[in-house]
Amino acid sequence: xxxxxxxxxxxxxxxxxxxxxxxAQSPRFASLPISVVGLINSKKxxxxxKSFTAQDLDxxxxxxxxxxxxxxxxxxxxxxxxxxxxSTAVVDCTSSDTIxxxxxxxxxxxxxxxxxxxxxxxxxxxxxxxxxxLSASPKGPVVYHEATVGAxxxxxxxxNDLVRTGDKIVKIEGIFSGTLSYLFNNFSIxxxxxxxxxxxxxxxxxxxxxxxxxxxxxxxxxxxxxxILGRVAGLDLSIDTLPVENIVPEELRGVSSAEEFMSRLxxxxxxxxxxxxxxxxxxxxxxxxxxxxxVNSQSSVKLARYARDHPFASLKGSDNIIAFTTERFPxxxxxxxxxxxxxxxxxxxxxxxxKVCERFGTGSA
Amino acid sequence: xxxxxxxxxxxxxxxxxxxxxxxAQSPRFASLPISVVGLINSKKxxxxxKSFTAQDLDxxxxxxxxxxxxxxxxxxxxxxxxxxxxSTAVVDCTSSDTIxxxxxxxxxxxxxxxxxxxxxxxxxxxxxxxxxxLSASPKGPVVYHEATVGAxxxxxxxxNDLVRTGDKIVKIEGIFSGTLSYLFNNFSIxxxxxxxxxxxxxxxxxxxxxxxxxxxxxxxxxxxxxxILGRVAGLDLSIDTLPVENIVPEELRGVSSAEEFMSRLxxxxxxxxxxxxxxxxxxxxxxxxxxxxxVNSQSSVKLARYARDHPFASLKGSDNIIAFTTERFPxxxxxxxxxxxxxxxxxxxxxxxxKVCERFGTGSA
Numbered sequence: 001x002x003x004x005x006x007x008x009x010x011x012x013x014x015x016x017x018x019x020x021x022x023x024a025q026s027p028r029f030a031s032l033p034i035s036v037v038g039l040i041n042s043k044k045x046x047x048x049x050k051s052f053t054a055q056d057l058d059x060x061x062x063x064x065x066x067x068x069x070x071x072x073x074x075x076x077x078x079x080x081x082x083x084x085x086x087s088t089a090v091v092d093c094t095s096s097d098t099i100x101x102x103x104x105x106x107x108x109x110x111x112x113x114x115x116x117x118x119x120x121x122x123x124x125x126x127x128x129x130x131x132x133x134l135s136a137s138p139k140g141p142v143v144y145h146e147a148t149v150g151a152x153x154x155x156x157x158x159x160n161d162l163v164r165t166g167d168k169i170v171k172i173e174g175i176f177s178g179t180l181s182y183l184f185n186n187f188s189i190x191x192x193x194x195x196x197x198x199x200x201x202x203x204x205x206x207x208x209x210x211x212x213x214x215x216x217x218x219x220x221x222x223x224x225x226x227x228i229l230g231r232v233a234g235l236d237l238s239i240d241t242l243p244v245e246n247i248v249p250e251e252l253r254g255v256s257s258a259e260e261f262m263s264r265l266x267x268x269x270x271x272x273x274x275x276x277x278x279x280x281x282x283x284x285x286x287x288x289x290x291x292x293x294x295v296n297s298q299s300s301v302k303l304a305r306y307a308r309d310h311p312f313a314s315l316k317g318s319d320n321i322i323a324f325t326t327e328r329f330p331x332x333x334x335x336x337x338x339x340x341x342x343x344x345x346x347x348x349x350x351x352x353x354x355k356v357c358e359r360f361g362t363g364s365a
Numbered sequence: 366x367x368x369x370x371x372x373x374x375x376x377x378x379x380x381x382x383x384x385x386x387x388x389a390q391s392p393r394f395a396s397l398p399i400s401v402v403g404l405i406n407s408k409k410x411x412x413x414x415k416s417f418t419a420q421d422l423d424x425x426x427x428x429x430x431x432x433x434x435x436x437x438x439x440x441x442x443x444x445x446x447x448x449x450x451x452s453t454a455v456v457d458c459t460s461s462d463t464i465x466x467x468x469x470x471x472x473x474x475x476x477x478x479x480x481x482x483x484x485x486x487x488x489x490x491x492x493x494x495x496x497x498x499l500s501a502s503p504k505g506p507v508v509y510h511e512a513t514v515g516a517x518x519x520x521x522x523x524x525n526d527l528v529r530t531g532d533k534i535v536k537i538e539g540i541f542s543g544t545l546s547y548l549f550n551n552f553s554i555x556x557x558x559x560x561x562x563x564x565x566x567x568x569x570x571x572x573x574x575x576x577x578x579x580x581x582x583x584x585x586x587x588x589x590x591x592x593i594l595g596r597v598a599g600l601d602l603s604i605d606t607l608p609v610e611n612i613v614p615e616e617l618r619g620v621s622s623a624e625e626f627m628s629r630l631x632x633x634x635x636x637x638x639x640x641x642x643x644x645x646x647x648x649x650x651x652x653x654x655x656x657x658x659x660v661n662s663q664s665s666v667k668l669a670r671y672a673r674d675h676p677f678a679s680l681k682g683s684d685n686i687i688a689f690t691t692e693r694f695p696x697x698x699x700x701x702x703x704x705x706x707x708x709x710x711x712x713x714x715x716x717x718x719x720k721v722c723e724r725f726g727t728g729s730a
Contacts, residue, residue: 022531031503032529138396138723153698154526158519161716164397166387314674317696328709331682333518333702343693351526358503359724 001086002361004353005038005047005077008094009064012116015346016091017060023350032357036060037084040077044069047080074102082109087360091349092117101127107134107141112360114352116147116345121231122224122239128231144355147348149176149225150320150339158335159232159324167326169233169294174322175312176225178340179216180288182208182318188276188286190308196272197265204262208318212258219244219288219301226290226301233292237299245302247288279305285313311336366451367726369718370403370412370442373459374429377481380711381456382425388715397722401425402449405442409434412445439467447474452725456714457482466492472499472506477725479717481512481710486596487589487604493596509720512713514541514590515685515704523700524597524689532691534598534659539687540677541590543705544574544581545653547683553641553651555673561637562630569627573683577623584609584653584666591655595664598657602664610667612653644670650678676701 004020006013020036023029038047039060046063063069081088089112092099100120103113104127113120113135120143121128135143146156162169175181186192187199194202200217203209209216223244230237246253248261249268255261279286284305289312293299306312311334315321320339323332338344369385371378385401388394403412404425411428428434446453455471457464457480465485468478469492478485478500485508486493500508511521527534540546551557552564559567565582568574574581588609595602611618613626614633620626644651649670654677658664671677676699680686685704688697703709 019531026531028529028531031501136396152526152693154519154523154700157522161517161519161719162712164393164719165712165715166384166391166393167712309679311676311679311701314676314679319696328517328712329702331684331703333700335519335698335700336676337694337698338696347527347530347532347693350530354526354529 001033001035002353002357003037003081003084003086003088004034004091005040005081005088006036006091006093007040007099008092008096009039009041009060010093011342012345012349013091013093015342016093016349019343019346019350032354033361034353034357037088038077038081039064040072040074043072045072045077046070047077074099078102078106078109078111081111087112087356089114089353089356091115091353092120093349095119097123103127103143104130104134107131107143110141112141112356113143113145114349114356115143115145116151116349117145118148118221118224118228121145121148122227125231125236125238142356142359144352145228146352147345148228150174150322150335150337150348151341152344152346152348152351153320153322153335153337153339155322155335156228156232158333159229162324162326162328162333163233167328169292169324169326170330171294171325171332172229172233172292172322173325173332174290174320175287175315176222176290176320176322176339177216177288178318178320178338179203179209179213180222181315181320181339184285184287185315185317187272188279190280190285195266195269196276197262197269200265201262212261214248214253214258214261217248218246218253222288222290222301226292226299229290230292230299233294235292235294235297235299237292243300243302245300247303275303283308287312287315366398366400367718367722368402368446368449368451368453369399369456370405370446370453371401371456371458372405372464373457373461374404374406374425375458376707377710377714378456378458380707381458381714384708384711384715397719398726399718399722402453403442403446404429405437405439408437410437410442411435412442439464443467443471443474443476446476452477452721454479454718454721456480456718457485458714460484462488468492468508469495469499472496472508475506477506477721478508478510479714479721480508480510481516481714482510483513483586483589483593486510486513487592490596490601490603507721507724509717510593511717512710513593515539515687515700515702515713516706517709517711517713517716518685518687518700518702518704520687520700521593521597523698524594527689527691527693527698528598532693534657534689534691535695536659536690536697537594537598537657537687538654538690538697539656539685540652540680541587541655541685541687541704542581542653543683543685543703544568544578545587546680546685546704547573549650549652550680550682552637553644555645555650560631560634561641562627562634565630566627577626579613579618579623579626582613583611583618587653587655587666591657591664591666594655595657598659600657600659600662600664602657608665608667610665612668640668648673652677652680
């Protein structure tokens with residue numbers, strides 16, 4: 001049995017709980033038993049040696065939201081998990097720096113960590129190294145974070161396989177933001193007539209952007225993903241030194257509200273139109289990409305042009321795409337698909353949990 | 366330490382030995398120690414408790430080809446592996462039915478099986494079920510066969526993740542033959558002028574086809590891959606009942622030699638030109654695809670048309686491509702890249718071996 005505790009059971013954590021509840025009723029449960037034993041959010045927590053699964057999916061909601069739930073205390077939560085029998089994985093569904101800083105503590109107590117939270121792997125390299133070191137023992141606890149890049153797409157597992165089998169990474173290039181994918185797939189195609197600000201506006205009202213779209217357009221989310229990919233590939237990347245093209249017009253970076261930003265964005269439609277027209281005139285399209293350079297240390301995040309027959313040019317919707325160019329794959333190995341959303345992110349976490357279960361959770365509980 | 370024994374160390378096995386030898390000299394070896402302890406081909410064999418790795422890559426050649434090597438005896442080979450300390454994986458690099466029939470014996474003796482050989486998973490379903498059953502125990506031996514479909518591309522691992530986490534497979538569609546990919550990528554593009562027989566001839570002389578190209582054009586290799594994908598997805602597919610479009614013209618199926626086939630193929634150029642012209646006139650291209658239908662049991666292998674902006678239409682060279690349409694991925698999850706060749710096939714095997722090592726090989730030897 002693998003015990004699972006979820007930190008921050010919101011949208012993604014909720015989807016994960018649903019998938020786990022369905023799993024608990026499937027015939028596969030017998031060989032890969034996973035059981036939810038703890039839940040904590042910023043206010044309340046619940047921990048139990050009796051697991052929350054299967055028939056009683058709603059039980060966790062009651063447990064954590066109900067009047068009988070106790071006040072959240074991460075240190076007490078951690079201690080309770082550490083004394084459970086069998087293997088236990090903590091699933092961090094927050095995007096919190098503070099929670100990410102707890103990974104070394106959890107690992108040192110023998111708790112596995114599975115998470116879509118990018119912070120532990122893209123903040124200061126010393127935290128990343130500590131996490132790596134504490135999860136390096138063949139028999140010790142592990143950290144799996146497939147869903148930090150491309151949600152459930154098999155990106156980090158593939159990169160890990162390439163690296164561990166000795167392939168040489170030449171270049172990793174991709175469209176890693178669902179928002180920026182959606183924006184440029186709609187704005188930069190031959191014959192499209194929508195203005196850039198209109199595209200942003202549609203994306204915002206369709207729920208594709210952060211509440212303030214500048215949090216997408218500044219490229220920092222992509223920079224974190226490039227940093228993670230680079231580090232997994234063995235490079236010492238840092239979001240502080242990585243060249244990142246912020247496509248928020250300089251004049252709008254300081255405006256105080258998202259509303260003001262949106263209302264002034266049309267002033268810059270001409271700027272984006274010019275970039276787009278130039279790209280289209282040269283038979284290309286604009287795409288906002290992240291790139292890990294395994295050879296010349298020229299990793300970057302930027303708006304770039306791709307020829308119309310390039311796989312990045314035919315991307316649709318808000319899909320992510322990644323191309324690994326390596327010694328063994330001079331024509332790149334490409335993976336594409338939905339890289340954001342609760343169900344596919346939960347899928348990435350769940351697949352990681354099954355790997356933890358296979359390695360550590362098949363003993364007696 | 367994970368002990369590895371290789372059956373049929375030819376082109377793929379040789380590439381695997383090279384990758385393993387490089388690994389033995391890398392810092393990663395410490396946490397994932399893999400050691401080659403046995404080799405057997407159809408004539409000779411060598412087995413040793415002292416491993417063949419690292420500095421002495423050539424040692425295996427001497428061991429198995431040298432005058433001191435003993436006559437191959439699979440039963441003796443198996444018995445010697447079964448008594449080794451620690452975990453042992455047999456890597457079947459043949460394409461033999463007979464060797465595949467040994468998997469149940471190997472598994473029953475606690476030996477793991479890793480292989481690019483499609484036979485064990487696409488021959489009679491009773492063999493597949495026996496293999497599945499004997500590798501189902503959470504602590505028992507495992508069978509990994511990533512390289513049976515798309516060589517090192519992460520196809521079966523992704524399908525497994527989808528299935529095991531409870532996603533519903535709607536459709537799996539792809540171009541699974543490097544040869545047929547190459548043929549139609551060159552023959553069926555707007556503006557191409559090469560005749561079909563010329564494309565086959567170029568593919569043959571470039572080494573892309575089997576010695577007799579009919580072994581590619583009859584679709585049986587693709588049918589085996591579709592059968593494997595379907596079975597991993599939980600369907601009872603069989604190569605005997607799967608509808609497979611054999612594109613070898615009927616009149617040429619009975620001719621005795623590859624030479625005669627090649628010399629008479631131009632008689633059918635008009636037939637292929639007509640199919641191609643019709644596809645191109647409708648804004649599509651021809652691609653030879655395999656399809657697993659998870660909903661309506663209409664799985665098949667056939668020559669089909671794809672619109673020019675479909676990812677299959679922009680495929681290049683001899684790349685494979687696969688699209689998983691599922692409940693969670695209504696816009697398919699797509700993987701593409703080299704799906705054949707010694708180095709990438711060996712990579713797929715090696716990545717599987719690392720997974721076996723992580724799960725079973727990290728104890729004391």
